[in-house]
Amino acid sequence: MASHDLTRLPLAGLTETAWLSPITADDVEAVFRICQDPDIQRWTTLPSPYRHSDAVGFAADLQPQAWADLAAGHWSGAISSVGLSWGIRRSGPGTGTGLCGVIGLKWIREEVWEIGWWLDPAARGRGLMTAAARAVLEAAFDPAGPLRASQVLWRAGVGNQASRAVAQRSGFHYLGLEPDRSADQVPLWRAALTAGQPIRPVVPWPIPQPSTRTSAQAEADPARQ
Numbered sequence: 001m002a003s004h005d006l007t008r009l010p011l012a013g014l015t016e017t018a019w020l021s022p023i024t025a026d027d028v029e030a031v032f033r034i035c036q037d038p039d040i041q042r043w044t045t046l047p048s049p050y051r052h053s054d055a056v057g058f059a060a061d062l063q064p065q066a067w068a069d070l071a072a073g074h075w076s077g078a079i080s081s082v083g084l085s086w087g088i089r090r091s092g093p094g095t096g097t098g099l100c101g102v103i104g105l106k107w108i109r110e111e112v113w114e115i116g117w118w119l120d121p122a123a124r125g126r127g128l129m130t131a132a133a134r135a136v137l138e139a140a141f142d143p144a145g146p147l148r149a150s151q152v153l154w155r156a157g158v159g160n161q162a163s164r165a166v167a168q169r170s171g172f173h174y175l176g177l178e179p180d181r182s183a184d185q186v187p188l189w190r191a192a193l194t195a196g197q198p199i200r201p202v203v204p205w206p207i208p209q210p211s212t213r214t215s216a217q218a219e220a221d222p223a224r225q
């Protein structure tokens with residue numbers, strides 16, 4: 001299998017041209033702006049409030065360092081601690097770097113990564129994140145590539161149906177609940193995709209797919225129904 005160029009991953013199955021490429025210092029302002037979104041602050045582990053210095057640290061310092069280390073072929077503290085993040089980019093007039101979201105792989109342990117993602121609210125509902133997840137997963141499992149994952153994990157706060165939909169469409173298999181160790185104490189849905197499993201929708205998922213948070217909360221804590 002030909003190795004994927006991790007610095008330019010085209011997104012398939014969309015009605016628009018979009019691709020993934022590493023986060024750079026040019027993305028600082030877009031990252032800062034998009035990360036003010038309340039849903040991103042609610043559902044991700046990003047700092048909240050999200051400050052300009054957070055965007056600078058992420059886009060201008062940590063990510064360029066991690067990508068430079070990967071290009072140089074040495075496993076670094078940067079890759080282990082911050083992982084690798086791609087910008088989700090669309091072409092079009094007036095879009096600057098075209099950044100409308102981020103998808104990342106965080107290193108957990110040898111051959112195991114955890115995937116995470118967020119999108120500009122204005123870019124949601126177009127299938128961009130599912131296409132991005134599939135591209136990243138193919139690259140992560142590429143036996144000729146540098147990441148050589150044997151498993152990719154996904155975790156989300158119980159009730160995050162938008163993220164659940166992306167994970168389900170990308171081939172993740174639901175594993176169960178785990179306690180959240182953050183201040184919020186919202187339990188987490190946990191799912192995984194293992195090398196060799198198809199990167200395509202998994203139907204059904206064993207968790208309920210409620211239209212309100214009520215049944216998700218009930219699953220997390222049945223005693224409180």
Ligand SMILES: CC(C)(COP(=O)(O)OP(=O)(O)OC[C@H]1O[C@@H](n2cnc3c(N)ncnc32)[C@H](O)[C@@H]1OP(=O)(O)O)[C@@H](O)C(=O)NCCC(=O)NCCS
Nearest residue numbers: 039040043117118119124125126129156161162163165211
């Ligand atoms: C997760 C995220 C990237 C998904 O973006 P997206 O793929 O464009 O998708 P949408 O937000 O439009 O929603 C995805 C699907 O979930 C569905 N969905 C969203 N909220 C839902 C809810 N409360 N109940 C049921 N379904 C829901 C949508 O209807 C959509 O399905 P459809 O295409 O069949 O209509 C985006 O919502 C986001 O950035 N959220 C904030 C950050 C975040 O949660 N990150 C993940 C942390 S684990």
